[in-house]
Amino acid sequence: xxxxxxxxxxxxxxxxxxxxxxxxxxxxxxxxxxxxxxxxxxxxxxxxxxxxxxxxxxxxxxxxxxxxxxxxxxxxxxxxxxxxxxxxxxxxxxxxxxxxxxxxxxxxxxxxxxxxxxxxxxxxxxxxxxxxxxxxxxxxxxxxxxxxxxxxxxxxxxxxxxxxxxxxxxxxxxxxxxxxxxxxxxxxxxxxxxxxxxxxxxxxxxxxxxxxxxxxxxxxxxxxxxxxxxxxxxxxxxxxxxxxxxxxxxxxxxxxxxxxxxxxxxxxxxxxxxxxxxxxxxxxxxxxxxxxxxxxxxxxxxxxxxxxxxxxxxxxxxxxxxxxxxxxxxxxxxxxxxxxxxxxxxxxxxxxxxx
Ligand code: ADP
Ligand code: CIR
Numbered sequence: 001x002x003x004x005x006x007x008x009x010x011x012x013x014x015x016x017x018x019x020x021x022x023x024x025x026x027x028x029x030x031x032x033x034x035x036x037x038x039x040x041x042x043x044x045x046x047x048x049x050x051x052x053x054x055x056x057x058x059x060x061x062x063x064x065x066x067x068x069x070x071x072x073x074x075x076x077x078x079x080x081x082x083x084x085x086x087x088x089x090x091x092x093x094x095x096x097x098x099x100x101x102x103x104x105x106x107x108x109x110x111x112x113x114x115x116x117x118x119x120x121x122x123x124x125x126x127x128x129x130x131x132x133x134x135x136x137x138x139x140x141x142x143x144x145x146x147x148x149x150x151x152x153x154x155x156x157x158x159x160x161x162x163x164x165x166x167x168x169x170x171x172x173x174x175x176x177x178x179x180x181x182x183x184x185x186x187x188x189x190x191x192x193x194x195x196x197x198x199x200x201x202x203x204x205x206x207x208x209x210x211x212x213x214x215x216x217x218x219x220x221x222x223x224x225x226x227x228x229x230x231x232x233x234x235x236x237x238x239x240x241x242x243x244x245x246x247x248x249x250x251x252x253x254x255x256x257x258x259x260x261x262x263x264x265x266x267x268x269x270x271x272x273x274x275x276x277x278x279x280x281x282x283x284x285x286x287x288x289x290x291x292x293x294x295x296x297x298x299x300x301x302x303x304x305x306x307x308x309x310x311x312x313x314x315x316x317x318x319x320x321x322x323x324x325x326x327x328x329x330x331x332x333x334x335x336x337x338x339x340x341x342x343x344x345x346x347x348x349x350x351x352x353x354x355x
Pocket of ligand 1 (some may be wrong): 122123125181182185186187198232245279280281282283308309310311312313
């Protein structure tokens, strides 16, 4: 049971949140009824509802506003997570089961922009958690260190085009770090949504980045998730980007055991990343469509696409460049998630050309 001080804090924070305006899914689904049902619950890791919702309470401009403080949170706080998951992943119901992994045939993926007119670069990433480790807010300093050893060791086994090196954030000079961020290779530092979810403890311990010489295969260690694997390159060759991700992941799977849930698929810290965990994106310039951002977002939304700024989530567009990706990651296969982006981008380009 939750201790009286936490319960009191939950009650007062919830009362305040009821007065605040917010478009977040937390606001939409944390009714008094759901709150009362969950406020005294605790997971085996000792996490309470406060640990799940604290980021969204402090940041009313969140899109979502909740995180799974530990792997059990999805079960314990299902009354809140389930409707958020159903809303974000476009109709994935509490009775639905995420399909088994299916990467399809990467050679069947068409090029996004054969004339090289609109697409600047293409990126596909996935997220993985390591089995038997908790998530950020419940991780000790030793967990961060142990995960970094496991992941950097596994990455060392990659060879050929995939061969690269792991660079811990600890000891990296600020200029190098900033250049990697500016070039879209490295995660940013000081994300307030993650900080307020207590996902940045012991920073920079255990955090780091792996990349090959060409910086076309990258991996992030212990940022939002234990591991992110990223394949990216200039231009619109989605097939090549996707194939590289599959090759690297297949090799890593031989050495690392990843957390997978019977119903939810691969487990991640943020409910938006569950299931396939795939975010396939392009950096794209569509000057006519982008003239009216609200309209652009509405059209993209009709193809289940999400629009982000040039530096990713919660950033603005720079020089007319947008990051457009598949929004849902659950209730469909990896191949379908990828093609959702591919097909949607083809439609957006058609629309741009007809304007
Ligand atoms: P994610 O959680 O998917 O990694 P973010 O929105 O945090 O997403 O973005 C991470 C980084 O990846 C940012 O620097 C962003 O600009 C970069 N990025 C995303 N898509 C592309 C792309 N198609 N080409 C180049 N950089 C990209
Ligand atoms: C928010 O609610 O805006 C942040 N907590 C981020 C949510 C989405 N995160 C993601 O797609 N990885």
